[in-house]
Amino acid sequence: MKEISKRYNPSEIEPKWREFWEKNGIYKFNPKKKGKVFSVDTPPPYVSAEHLHAGHVMSYAQAEFVVRFKRMQGYNVFYPMGFDDNGLPTERYVEKKYKINKSKITRSEFIKLCLEETEKGAKNYKDLWTLLGISVDWSKTYSTINDHCRKISQWSFLDLYKKNLVYKAKKPILWCTTCQTAIAQADLEAEEKESNLVYIKAKAETGEEIVFSTTRPELLPAVMGISAHPDDKRYKKLIGKKIIMPLTKKAVTLTPDEATDMKYGSGAVYYCSYGGGECIEWLSRHPEADPTELVLSNGRFSAVGGKYEGMKVLEVRKQIVKDLQEAGAVQKIEPIKHSVYTHERCGTDVEYIESEQWFIRLLDKKKEFLKRGSELKWYPASMKKIYDSWVKNLKWDWCISRQRYYGVPFPVWYCEKCGGVILPEEKDLPVDPMEEKPKIKSCPKCGSKKFVPEMDVLDTWQTSSLTPVIGSKLVSEKNVEKKLYPNTLRPQAHEIIRTWLFYTIVKSHYHHGSLPFRDAMISGHGLDDQGRKISKRLGNYIPPQKIIDEYGADAVRYWATGAMLGQNLRFSLDEIKIGRKTTTKLWNAARFMGMNVEKAELLKSVDVLELADAWIVGELNKTIVEVTAAFEKYEYARAKESIDKFFWSKFADYYVEMVKYRFFGDDEKSKKIAGKTLATVFFNIVKLYAPIMPFVTEEIFHSHFKNLESAKSIHLSQWPNEIKLPAPKGRGLASGGKKTADISDFPTVLKAIEEIRKFKTKKGLSLGAEVESLKLKTKVNLKKYGELLRKVGRVGKIS
């Protein structure tokens, strides 16, 4: 007989099963299968993430535990995979990698580079997911730049246009001067920054001095007006008077405005086009004001800036303070800390400029979105708060046009003559207006035959907010699509609730009048072993491939189960080592079974259990109930804890010990039942572990249990149910042998065994050492359990 290694060797075993799963299509969605569908809106990762780390591993593994559980429960699982590879994240990545920017390269060259990098990135991910054993159906994949997604993304635009939910308007918008594009509120990040509050002196036409304070003195050339609170005694008499700005000598009227905070700064504030959201709001209250275009799209000053023309915003800020000081117009400068909005992709301070963009309506539908949010089942429930506060605080409609190259094009042409919007037919999608001409020959409004394409591309979220639709449409069978949408589960991280989750709800609400998915399972993210965010810059991570090489994918996955739902999880090599210990322990338990049980057989209701057998089956049943309930609630950490407890502290520590003497004795009947119980319980343990550790469990299934179930793979086998057996008769051990034995006092046996072990440890004896006699302190029914204790503890006489 071949010597079986005592140590489980993942690098030998795991590749075998990877290949097996792939070859046999174990994880393929079967559209013809009857029964309940469990469909997953898998997060499509940004392929621009070149350096994958434990955080990526963690978030995908966590969703996957649930998927494997559902698959074993008999659901027809739809688990596609997408790659988010269009839009700004990819463009930024390419710009950094090749040290270029969009103004220094042609559109087509840029797109070519993006496509190349995208492909590399996708492969990078696929390799890692395959290594990890992520059970997605690789025949159901999409990339957000491919035709399938373009088509759906453009369809979405057309549908919204028809429903008057998307509009084009010229208004002040959020602008990134680095990326040189409009951005959306969700792309903002508030950052605490050091700044100066500058108190500037101006003269009223009456000759009096008025001081206003600002953190953005450079916008002085674009001043629109100046306000004070109507109740502010300091300024009451100046209201309505002209105030003459220093340097520019521009005169603006001091207006009363209740929004002004009397306590802040000097109590008087000036408004420019545009210093921020507050300026825009002020403008809506003061239509008489006269906005100008000071900051250009490249972040430099226009001719409106006079002598500052061509300078960058921050340069002007320094210079203008100097100039104001020289002119004697600065009262004081107060260093302050305040939060500034930056663009989350590049960290640049956001500017507010007036521009014509496409918007999806949000602001007038907040109530509807809040309602959808409360229809969704949140796991954990507390995550809903993030959603609610986001929706309530929305200030802008969703700007979806980006002045970029690499993205899904708008399906829009304009009539050159009258500016009318020309849209394609739905059946002609996807279209690229920059390459193609519209099908209609002339403008229906003015008859002109000349058209210009929309040059902007769509925001990346405009496409990724459609992933549930994109996924379901990967299946061609019509009636099946209905079963897939809305999806069952959206697993994702909490930092993209305001983007991916919110936008997806918006789209589904607008297009389908429903939620896009039933459950949202929100995970935390992976941190390094010191609790810091894992990042390329800090270099605080080990490449996952390397860890998998060394410890096996099962061990890494074991670590990933550690986080309670919604909690961040520190990377821990120790936890991975425990995972490896667990695979080894399972392996050795299987060896033990193989040594003592010729062929695994399951317990049947006619089998007469001994007390220990009944006890372990009872404990197993409790564990099955617990683990199932935990997985149902997506609480994989709890599920793992429960299996671990049972496997280590009940099965391995006690039951295996209790069964040894029977295997080595010559009571054939007892031996047989011990073997059957051992096989039954261990088979169930292996199944319970299968969602977490798919490789070692598959190996054990095939080497020890294949005869018990017809499933090709343990991952298609039946999830454990409670084992219903008649109560034990207590054969030979309990009184009578006919009466039903009561094993509720079995914990005293465990205690007694513990006491025997303690005794031996104290005496420096090995646990296998025979002891002549022992007086137990633990109260235990010796009539019932005496023989068991003597045999397990190797004690001649127990009293």
Added chain:
RNA sequence: GGGCAAUUGGCUCAGUGGUUAGAGCGUUUCCUUGACAUGGAAAAGGUCACAGGUUCGAUUCCUGUAUUGCCCACCA
């Protein structure tokens, strides 16, 4: 400034209105026993952040304080 969460042995984290609050790692001791020495058995170690309150009883519920983290907010 508002909201939410956390604060439990050296470390990382579970947990509960009620007899001695748990786990893993770490530490110490013992054991090469018939699955497993990259193992096993055992021991030590906590006034459950702090201060009040509710209660027969609080680590658990309430209030406040402190610290940390997250989300949000136009204080120019």
